[in-house]
Amino acid sequence: MTDNPSLTARQQQVLDFIHAHQRETGVSPSLREIQAHFGLASPFGVQRHVDALIEKGALQRLAGKARGLLHPAHHPGSALVNIPVFGVIPAGLPTDAVQEADTHISVDAASLGVRANAKLFALRVRGDSMIGANIVEGDVVFLTPREPRPLDIVAALIDGESTLKRFLLQRGRAFLRAENSRYPDLIPSTELIIQGVMVGLLRTGTS
Amino acid sequence: MTDNPSLTARQQQVLDFIHAHQRETGVSPSLREIQAHFGLASPFGVQRHVDALIEKGALQRLAGKARGLLHPAHHPGSALVNIPVFGVIPAGLPTDAVQEADTHISVDAASLGVRANAKLFALRVRGDSMIGANIVEGDVVFLTPREPRPLDIVAALIDGESTLKRFLLQRGRAFLRAENSRYPDLIPSTELIIQGVMVGLLRTGTS
DNA sequence: CGCGTCTGTGTTCACTTGAACACTATGACC
DNA sequence: GGTCATAGTGTTCAAGTGAACACAGACGCG
The missing domain is CATH 2.10.109.10 (Umud Fragment, subunit A)
Known part of the structure; x- marks a missing residue:
C-alpha cells in the first residue's frame, strides 16, 4: 500500500512479495516460503527483514501465530x-x-x-x-x-x-x-x- | 457469504466463526482456535466439520498449510x-x-x-x-x-x-x-x- | 582503517498446527 | 430395535512454523 521511503530495497521486495502472496493465495506467506521465493538458504535472513518491516510500521504481526503477517491498515470488521x-x-x-x-x-x-x-x-x-x-x-x-x-x-x-x-x-x-x-x-x-x-x-x- | 441450506446447524456455526475470525484478525483461525471458541475438548471434532464444509464447497483450503482456510469465492489478484x-x-x-x-x-x-x-x-x-x-x-x-x-x-x-x-x-x-x-x-x-x-x-x- | 548497517548462512529449539485413529453419544428414520 | 449421519472425546504423530544465536561478507561513511 505505502511506499515507505525508509525501507531498504530488499525490505521493499520482501514487503511486496508478502502483499502479492496475500493477494494471490489469500493467506500470508510463512517465513520459509518467503525464503524460498528469494532463493535464500536460511530463514533467519527473512526473519530480520520482517522484523525490520514491523519495526518501521510497514507490517503488522500476530506474534507466535503461523502466517500472522498482515497489513498495518487492517481494519477489523470490514467485510x-x-x-x-x-x-x-x-x-x-x-x-x-x-x-x-x-x-x-x-x-x-x-x-x-x-x-x-x-x-x-x-x-x-x-x-x-x-x-x-x-x-x-x-x-x-x-x-x-x-x-x-x-x-x-x-x-x-x-x-x-x-x-x-x-x-x-x-x-x-x-x-x-x-x-x-x-x-x-x-x-x-x-x-x-x-x-x-x-x-x-x-x-x-x-x- | 452464502447460506448453504445443506449445512447442518453446527457446520454453519463453524463457518460463521471462521469468516468472523478472518474479518476481525485478518487470518483464518487454526483448528484449535475454533475448538476453543466452541468449548470443545478435542480438535478432531472441528476437523471433521471443516472437512464437511470443504466437501460441500462452502470452504476452501490450502492443504497442509497452517491457517489455510479461505472463502471459496476467493479471487486472486484483487488487490x-x-x-x-x-x-x-x-x-x-x-x-x-x-x-x-x-x-x-x-x-x-x-x-x-x-x-x-x-x-x-x-x-x-x-x-x-x-x-x-x-x-x-x-x-x-x-x-x-x-x-x-x-x-x-x-x-x-x-x-x-x-x-x-x-x-x-x-x-x-x-x-x-x-x-x-x-x-x-x-x-x-x-x-x-x-x-x-x-x-x-x-x-x-x-x- | 574502523565502525555500523544491511544482508546472508547454518543450525537449533519449541511451539503451532493439520492429520489421523478408535471409541462414544445422540437423534432421525425405517 | 437396527442403521445411519452428525457430533464429540482422548490421544498420537509429523509437518509447518516462529524465534533465536553465532558468524561472515558487502557497503557506505567519517
Missing part, C-alpha cells in the same frame, strides 16, 4: 462483498445458476450500507435513460434482488434486455419510468420481471 | 485499496500526517482503474455545484493527489473549505468552474491549492 458485474444484457439472470460475469468488484459491505452476506450483482449502465437520477453511461450499478418499492430504481427485464428504470405504482398497477423526458413510460403488457433494486453506484474516471 | 473518507472539510489534507478519517472504504483496485498501491482519499459531496457532471449531494468522491489536467474534476481548497470543481485553463491561467450555471467561475486570487483529482465515485442508496 467485503464480492459483486459480479454482468454485461448490459444479463438475460435470465434470476436463475440460481452461476452466470458468467465479466468482472468482479469487491467493496466494503459497510460502505455500501448492506449486510455482509448480501447477495448483490452489478450492471454496467448503457444509454442516458436515467440521466435525471444522475446515472450516466458507463456507471456500474449495484443491485440486490428483492421486491421493489415505489420510487426504487430497478433493473427490469424487457424484451430480453435489462434496463434501468424507476419503479412506480399507479392505482395498484406497476409501471416503469425513465428519468429522461425523451423516453416514454413503460407499462408492462404481460408481466414485469424485476431483476434487482439499485442499492449503489460506482463510477470510474473523472469526466 | 484492495483502503480509502479514508474525510469529512466535507478536509482542511490541510495534503499534509503527510495521518488525518482523522470518519470512515474507510475498501474497494477493488482493478475496479477503480487504479494501481494497487495508489494513494487515494475520499470526500463526501455537499451541495449541488457539480450537478452538471452528475455528482450529487451525498456522493462519495475518490480522489488522488496529482497534478490536474484541464477538464479534470478536482477538490480544491478555497477559504479553508474543500470544494469540488472542474479544473480549466485559459491563457495559461488556471481557474475552477462549477458544473452548475448558478455558480460563478472561481478565479484564484492568490494560489490554487489542488488537493486531489477525481478518479471515481461511489453512491449508496437508490434515490
Whole structure:
C-alpha cells in the first residue's frame, strides 16, 4: 500500500512479495516460503527483514501465530462483498445458476450500507435513460434482488434486455419510468420481471 | 457469504466463526482456535466439520498449510485499496500526517482503474455545484493527489473549505468552474491549492 | 582503517498446527 | 430395535512454523 521511503530495497521486495502472496493465495506467506521465493538458504535472513518491516510500521504481526503477517491498515470488521458485474444484457439472470460475469468488484459491505452476506450483482449502465437520477453511461450499478418499492430504481427485464428504470405504482398497477423526458413510460403488457433494486453506484474516471 | 441450506446447524456455526475470525484478525483461525471458541475438548471434532464444509464447497483450503482456510469465492489478484473518507472539510489534507478519517472504504483496485498501491482519499459531496457532471449531494468522491489536467474534476481548497470543481485553463491561467450555471467561475486570487483529482465515485442508496 | 548497517548462512529449539485413529453419544428414520 | 449421519472425546504423530544465536561478507561513511 505505502511506499515507505525508509525501507531498504530488499525490505521493499520482501514487503511486496508478502502483499502479492496475500493477494494471490489469500493467506500470508510463512517465513520459509518467503525464503524460498528469494532463493535464500536460511530463514533467519527473512526473519530480520520482517522484523525490520514491523519495526518501521510497514507490517503488522500476530506474534507466535503461523502466517500472522498482515497489513498495518487492517481494519477489523470490514467485510467485503464480492459483486459480479454482468454485461448490459444479463438475460435470465434470476436463475440460481452461476452466470458468467465479466468482472468482479469487491467493496466494503459497510460502505455500501448492506449486510455482509448480501447477495448483490452489478450492471454496467448503457444509454442516458436515467440521466435525471444522475446515472450516466458507463456507471456500474449495484443491485440486490428483492421486491421493489415505489420510487426504487430497478433493473427490469424487457424484451430480453435489462434496463434501468424507476419503479412506480399507479392505482395498484406497476409501471416503469425513465428519468429522461425523451423516453416514454413503460407499462408492462404481460408481466414485469424485476431483476434487482439499485442499492449503489460506482463510477470510474473523472469526466 | 452464502447460506448453504445443506449445512447442518453446527457446520454453519463453524463457518460463521471462521469468516468472523478472518474479518476481525485478518487470518483464518487454526483448528484449535475454533475448538476453543466452541468449548470443545478435542480438535478432531472441528476437523471433521471443516472437512464437511470443504466437501460441500462452502470452504476452501490450502492443504497442509497452517491457517489455510479461505472463502471459496476467493479471487486472486484483487488487490484492495483502503480509502479514508474525510469529512466535507478536509482542511490541510495534503499534509503527510495521518488525518482523522470518519470512515474507510475498501474497494477493488482493478475496479477503480487504479494501481494497487495508489494513494487515494475520499470526500463526501455537499451541495449541488457539480450537478452538471452528475455528482450529487451525498456522493462519495475518490480522489488522488496529482497534478490536474484541464477538464479534470478536482477538490480544491478555497477559504479553508474543500470544494469540488472542474479544473480549466485559459491563457495559461488556471481557474475552477462549477458544473452548475448558478455558480460563478472561481478565479484564484492568490494560489490554487489542488488537493486531489477525481478518479471515481461511489453512491449508496437508490434515490 | 574502523565502525555500523544491511544482508546472508547454518543450525537449533519449541511451539503451532493439520492429520489421523478408535471409541462414544445422540437423534432421525425405517 | 437396527442403521445411519452428525457430533464429540482422548490421544498420537509429523509437518509447518516462529524465534533465536553465532558468524561472515558487502557497503557506505567519517
